[in-house]
Amino acid sequence: MLGLTKKDFTMFIVVIVMVALAPFLLNPFPQGSSLAQMFNAGYPDLMQRFVIFGILVIGFNILFGLTGYLSFGHAAFLGVGSYSAVWMFKLLGMNVIPGILLSMVVAGIFALAIGYVSLRRSGIYFSILTLAFAQMSYNLAYSVLGNPASNFNLTNGETGLQLLLTDPRILGQSTTPDGSLPVTNFFGIAMRDSYDLRMGDWLFTFNAGYYLCGVIMLISFYISIRIFRSPFGMMLRAVKSNQQRMNYTGLNTKPYTLAAFVISGIYAGLAGGLLSSMDPLAGAERMHWTASGEIVIMAILGGVGTLIGPILGAGFNEYFKNILSKINDSVLHQWLGFLPDGIEDFLVTIIHPFVGKGWHLTLGLLFMIVIIFLPGGLVQGGQKLGRKISGRSRRDAAKAAEQSKSAAE
Template sequence: MHQIITPSSRGKDLSILLIFIAVVLTAPLWGSLIGAGYPDLLQKFAIFGLFAIGYNLLFGLTGYLSFGHAAFLGVGSYVTVWSFKLLSMNVIPAVMFAVVFSGIFALVIGFLSLRRSGIYFSILTLAFAQMSYNLAYSVLTPITNGETGLRVLRDDPRVIDNALGVTLEGSPLGDLFGITLTGYAGFYFCAAMLILGFWLSLKIFRSPFGMKLVAIKSNQTRMEYTGFNPRPYLLSAFVISGMYAGLAGSLMAITDPLAGAERMQWTASGEVVLMTILGGLGTLFGPILGAATIKYFENIFSAINLQVLENTFAFMPEWLGGIMVTITRPFVGEGWHLTLGVLFMLIIIFMPGGLIEGFRRLSRLFGGKKAASETPAAESEGGVK
């Protein structure tokens, strides 16, 4: 059987965490090498990385495939914007409320959905998420402002800010005690949350609680025979991952104070499933890697237009350049979905463990035994199915 959690020394975990922190904080540097070194995309990397980490705690560890996690993302966003509108532009209450509310929401949906398992569970979560989406889109328009999206306006009440005599200069943007959280400041705030979320995920992976979640995945019946009731553990995992999603949604609204219903659509729920599987299901780093890959394609590949292609192939003779442009044209620009689809297929067929498995194979190929032994234990056995 797959053993995801191996007892590993504290030191190893610490070095994993350290590497992670270093990689995240230097993101603007390595990001600029691949054309991703600008705040908005880096924020997206961090936010969706967080979303995927949380999702992985449910799907990766327990094997319960939820198709409705975008609903929690949306709840997090709406709560954050409402906190901005009613209380304060400070992000601390906004984040706290978002996590708490999405947790409560996840508790309700999880309590109902977890009465079933397998495909029935997936369908139930999908149904709840779609219900939430439709509520946000057209029924609860006084709360959500429908398709237009909920925005922070200058003349909102903001009782705490007003009581403290904080006046608004320029447009209302999320701030942390005077630091406006847009641009790189916003990214570092998201990065701090990502590191925190990663650390928590690492702790859960290594904890007896995490062990029980894996036990649910490998054989729930056997677990019941040994005297454990899996339901509370499942529900906890569901709520925790819902809170991660809420936090991610909150960060989306903090870096860009707007909440729209399309964040709750089933395609958004499907996206996080893709991210997790693409990166490596049940691994520590995989989901973040998958999230970054998908966001990279969405933002960078979709922007490659004919002009850019022609410039790229300008060094070739004209006829060859023309042929190259014709060949590559369908895969970039509006065809970015196609490229992503092909990539996804290739990875699922040849590397079922996701990108992480690919890296592991590479390191085994080039680095020999040494590199392989350096690979964190959680990754080395991460591939499922």
């Protein structure tokens, strides 16, 4: 269906259902309870980040997962996309569609230029070239292009690009009648509009912005499945396994890798545009190379080269970042309260550096563990676990394979 195999179609449907029901799935605990404060993730802001970073990592995976080219500068496209979208809101109007389109176009052109140069080298040189380009963009956005005193203030430097009451907005209004900034909208539906559904103690929030991002994420996901299953995707995989052999067969691989690079750049630009659409503020720190590193981390956590991996990785990273940063000492004392005081204090001291402000440490350790023991990420972990649990079904499968083999003979 939709040009997908049955297995892919099932997975796609599962993802659609998950995205559609996320406000329910992410709010399993009644509102106001202590568990809800900790583990509920059904806030519009966080859900938007899940899907937006999902898009970003899906795009990154098309490059890294298929061709094996490790880009350490993908955040540049995210940043460029964010800036373009905010400029659209400043100049044209608050409808998100032109902003998103422009961010994709600009990021695509940017990716074409950077990719054309960077792809002349492979391996570590490619990584360093992309890193150098991204740092260059970051430095420029931070200093020269963002000097508020100059006439050519493209990025507004350290403060970040933001909407002003004096912006022209030729298709919309500069200020609302009550004198405040207009909000981003999709043909009249404001992105921050939410519908609260109250069921007993539970409160579910359905946010317009989230659903817009969700639909775009599903479209991106569908396109990525099609790319993975297409001859083009096969060509990219061949580049990963042995580029030299491809060249020897008389095939120029450059257009293929460049296309993959541009596609993944457009994905990143789209994610940047969406980030700005949800919150019209773009800063240079989105382009910093640690941001690029985080994209890589998300992709690896989920599982590189798999279809569902990027979405899992992005969701996992954002969710645990959120939870870990919320845990503080008093929460720990509350959780470990049943233990004798000495042990409790000891445990809290041990755990303290890993939570709260130290969430970066936990995620860094987790990332290392995944790289060392599970190079295939969460997806591989899930498969291993599944195989361990259903050891019998594997034996059955082996038997079935044997039978079909003997039948073929």
